[in-house]
Amino acid sequence: MTTVQTIPETVPGTSPVPRPRQLVSTLPVYSKAGGTVPPRWRASSNESFLPPSPPVLAAIDAAARHCQQYPTLQGDPLVAALSRGLGVAEDQVVAGAGSLAVLQQLLTAFAGPGKNVVFAWRSYEAYPILVRLTGARDIQVPLTAAHTHDLPAMASAVTADTAAVILCSPNNPTGTVLAAAALEDILVRIPSHVLVVLDQAYLEFTDDAGASSQHSLALLAAHPNLVLLRTFSKAYGLAGLRAGYLVAGEDIAAAVRAVSPPFGLNKVAEAAAVAALADTKALDATVSTVREGRAALHAAFTACGLHLPDSGGNFLWLPVGDGAASLEAACLAESVSVRSFAGEGVRVTVGSRDAEAAVLRAVEAWLAD
Structure with missing residues (x-):
């Protein structure tokens, strides 16, 4: 299900303030990482954790x-x-x-x-x-x-x-x-x-x-x-x-x-x-770091008993269905943000080894619960 913004509709000419077009009320809301306290690590937006060269x-x-x-x-x-x-x-x-x-x-x-x-x-x-x-x-x-x-x-x-x-x-x-x-x-x-x-x-x-x-x-x-x-x-x-x-x-x-x-x-x-x-050398180094981390994290998740597809991106998809929200919460408890899609799964950005370790700890704790 997609979340939709709720904007009250009014009869044209009756509102005391300007109103947007009706289609605005049909637009899904772009999701963001959960939590109210800024995490130590971000594995939620598929950014590079490496600064520019x-x-x-x-x-x-x-x-x-x-x-x-x-x-x-x-x-x-x-x-x-x-x-x-x-x-x-x-x-x-x-x-x-x-x-x-x-x-x-x-x-x-x-x-x-x-x-x-x-x-x-x-x-x-x-x-x-x-x-x-x-x-x-x-x-x-x-x-x-x-x-x-x-x-x-x-x-x-x-x-x-x-x-x-x-x-x-x-x-x-x-x-x-x-x-x-x-x-x-x-x-x-x-x-x-x-x-x-x-x-x-x-x-x-x-x-x-x-x-x-x-x-x-x-x-x-x-x-x-x-x-x-x-x-x-x-x-x-x-x-x-x-x-x-x-x-x-x-x-x-x-x-x-x-x-x-x-x-x-x-x-x-x-x-x-x-x-x-x-700067092709910097690109090659970033890509190599991501591919190495992706392979290691995929293997670790698989060893935990999770079944996930192979990824060609700088992220992995954990298709945990209704467990998405609770897994996101477990990751936040380890001070790392991930992207949760309610009822479907969790996306984890690959890159920082510390962030990857935090996500793995969270997954292990979530599975134990």
Whole structure:
């Protein structure tokens, strides 16, 4: 079940104060970690526990010294750097204040009243919020028993009114990854006039990240309706600055730029993202640390008797059903926050070894109870 904000409805013209549009009352509330006392460790937001590297910090400092100036209109230096690194034309790249903002602009351009957007559920909880903001209807297709996208069911959910299908791989919060063959198969099944948005926020943490990146980029030529969505918030450690981008055909990218606000990527984020993109050693070190911790924590949870899916992200999914709230409380008792989804499970961010140890202690105590 999704939590929905409660905003009283009034008859137009009878309220003494301004009232929002009716759809505002239908929007789910983005969840947050529980607890009233700040925990010692955060394993709830899929952030990097490692600070940016020295070259990135130097770029941040230099840019901040000129923050009285506007940034470039469309994140131009970052777009140019991404174009070179990915081997695509600059006109195919749109940068913005995080991949979430870029997705909102994409849906603004292509969805709207009378349309619908199909995505797996549970998946990233911002999807229904962004879809409904456009006036479109969200079509949530349940995951399989293995916590993966039910691709045949998603393809069957596409109608003449479908504007987009969103695929999240690795999926947040379950961590499951779409195989290359499965991605190719669903791209063939989806009509060419329907957007297929592949959200790759956690791509860098997958075991074959380089091959997966090249494979999805290669698919752009054969499938002009494909859009790749990526971010600097996770593996690059810039969640607090908000930088992300999409890669798509030139016509799609042009439509997104048309609805994007000018100067949407701030000057500091722009400089940090360009520097982070160039610092491949720091990226490799972060990814290696996460993969090592993910494997160790997965093995520890399994040894405790928990059954959880393999993850390609910087997090693990504990499908504990109705025990989600009590497990979250047990983690808070160990001064570590996790993300709980009522009646479904708990997502645990991998990274800090101390935080991982605290979560493991909490799981052991919870199982003992």
